[in-house]
Structures are given as C-alpha cells and as structure tokens.
Amino acid sequence: MQYPKPVANLIDSYMKLPGIGEKTAVRLAFFTIDMDDEDVQEFASSLKAVKTQLQYCSICGNITDTNPCEICSNPHRNSEQILVVEQPKDIMAMENMHGYQGLYQVLGGVLSPVNGVGPDDLNIKHLLHRLKDNSQVKEVIVATNATPEGEATAMYLAKLIKPAQIKVTRLAHGLAVGADIEYADQMTLQRAVEGRQQI
Structure with a gap:
C-alpha cells in the first residue's frame, strides 16, 4: 500500500x-x-x-538576522583576536562556553581536494583582507575540527598569515581527533581554548 x-x-x-x-x-x-x-x-x-530572514554577516560570515551580526557590532568584544571556525554552528558552540570574548571568522568548510574544495571555495581571501585592513588583530586562533582536512586547513592558514607578523594558534587537542566542535562539552572547549598552541 x-x-x-x-x-x-x-x-x-x-x-x-x-x-x-x-x-x-x-x-x-x-x-x-x-x-x-x-x-x-x-x-x-x-x-x-x-x-x-537570515543572512550571512558581511564581516565574519556568521548567520544573522542583522548585518553586521551581534558579535561583530559589539564594541566590548576583544578585537585583537579572531577565532576561525568551519561553520556558523561552531560559533554557537564557542559562545555557549562563555570563555571566549574575541571575534570570529567562518570559513564555510575546510580544504578537501578529494571533494573538490580548494582555497577559492572558502572565505580565506575575505579573512586575509580583513587582517590586512585591521591592524588591531594580534592573534588568529584556528579552530577547525581535528580531522585531516581541518589540520591541513589550519596549516595552510598559518602559512598565509604568519608573514603578516600575526600570531597564529591552534586549539589545543582537548578535542578528540575526528570530533566536531558543536558536539564537545563546555569543559572540553574551555580547555581547548586555554591550551591553544602556536603553529
């Protein structure tokens, strides 16, 4: 039937x-x-x-109903740090931790040659222009997932950003390999941010 x-x-x-x-x-x-x-x-x-009713923030790429988003338009955020994530849902996970007060940049994915995703398919150029136009940024924290693609993307970003004399760090591996940020508990995320290392 x-x-x-x-x-x-x-x-x-x-x-x-x-x-x-x-x-x-x-x-x-x-x-x-x-x-x-x-x-x-x-x-x-x-x-x-x-x-x-949703759009992408013209500054960080987060989903928002206002442009720029609440985070980018908040004058109390630490403008010296930009935390780079794969997707907008990763920002929500980091914000729920209540331990990070800097700004964000959404890449829109990770490098994956096997799946045909290269640098031009991500918001990497936007990030580089943002860093060039904002001399306040002292540190970029790469918070891509602990997957081979996430690691490759982190290393690629570090290679591009380091010549600008900006400190590039990576979330500490308090996150399990293969784990997604959105599913990590708040304590794991807090330790990962606090234990980040320069790359």
Missing part, C-alpha cells in the same frame, strides 16, 4: 535531513499529522523564516 501523496511528500522531505532514514521519516510524518494545527503552522513558519 502506498501512502497518500501529501504523506509521501512529507516523508521524502524528512529524509532529506541528515541522519533521518525512512523509518524515522515515517514516524516524524505521522507525528506531524497528529500535531495541533497551530503547532504545524508555527513549525512551517519557523522553517520559512530561517530561509527568508
């Missing part, structure tokens, strides 16, 4: 989410059917809002 078309379409939509297989998608679809109309409308509005 086939599902009615609206249910089948909803199942297909849920299966587009990462980590959602067919069984989970079916369960979510039938859960959605049983939801109150008001909750469904709110859910749909939330989905639409993240696509229509």
Whole structure:
C-alpha cells in the first residue's frame, strides 16, 4: 500500500535531513499529522523564516538576522583576536562556553581536494583582507575540527598569515581527533581554548 501523496511528500522531505532514514521519516510524518494545527503552522513558519530572514554577516560570515551580526557590532568584544571556525554552528558552540570574548571568522568548510574544495571555495581571501585592513588583530586562533582536512586547513592558514607578523594558534587537542566542535562539552572547549598552541 502506498501512502497518500501529501504523506509521501512529507516523508521524502524528512529524509532529506541528515541522519533521518525512512523509518524515522515515517514516524516524524505521522507525528506531524497528529500535531495541533497551530503547532504545524508555527513549525512551517519557523522553517520559512530561517530561509527568508537570515543572512550571512558581511564581516565574519556568521548567520544573522542583522548585518553586521551581534558579535561583530559589539564594541566590548576583544578585537585583537579572531577565532576561525568551519561553520556558523561552531560559533554557537564557542559562545555557549562563555570563555571566549574575541571575534570570529567562518570559513564555510575546510580544504578537501578529494571533494573538490580548494582555497577559492572558502572565505580565506575575505579573512586575509580583513587582517590586512585591521591592524588591531594580534592573534588568529584556528579552530577547525581535528580531522585531516581541518589540520591541513589550519596549516595552510598559518602559512598565509604568519608573514603578516600575526600570531597564529591552534586549539589545543582537548578535542578528540575526528570530533566536531558543536558536539564537545563546555569543559572540553574551555580547555581547548586555554591550551591553544602556536603553529
């Protein structure tokens, strides 16, 4: 027996989410059917809002509903440090730690020749222009994930930034190899920031 078309379409939509297989998608679809109309409308509005009301900060590349974002426009942040992350979700993880008060730069990924991702596919040029235009920056903290691609990206950035006489550090390996920043607990992140090393 086939599902009615609206249910089948909803199942297909849920299966587009990462980590959602067919069984989970079916369960979510039938859960959605049983939801109150008001909750469904709110859910749909939330989905639409993240696509229509968000933009990328013109300074750091973080997702925001204002440009520049709250972090870049906050005069109390330490403008001498820029912490470089792979994705906006990594900024959220660092901010939840409440131990870092500097600025950020989102690369939009990592170098991965196997997947066809080179320097021009990331926000590396933007970072370099930002460093050139801002003489206040004394340290760039590279916080890419502890993966082979993350390590290669960190070394590439260090090679580009060091000639500008800016200190380049890397998060300490309190993060397990292969771990993503967004899933690390706050204590691990705190130790990683405090134990960063120059590269």
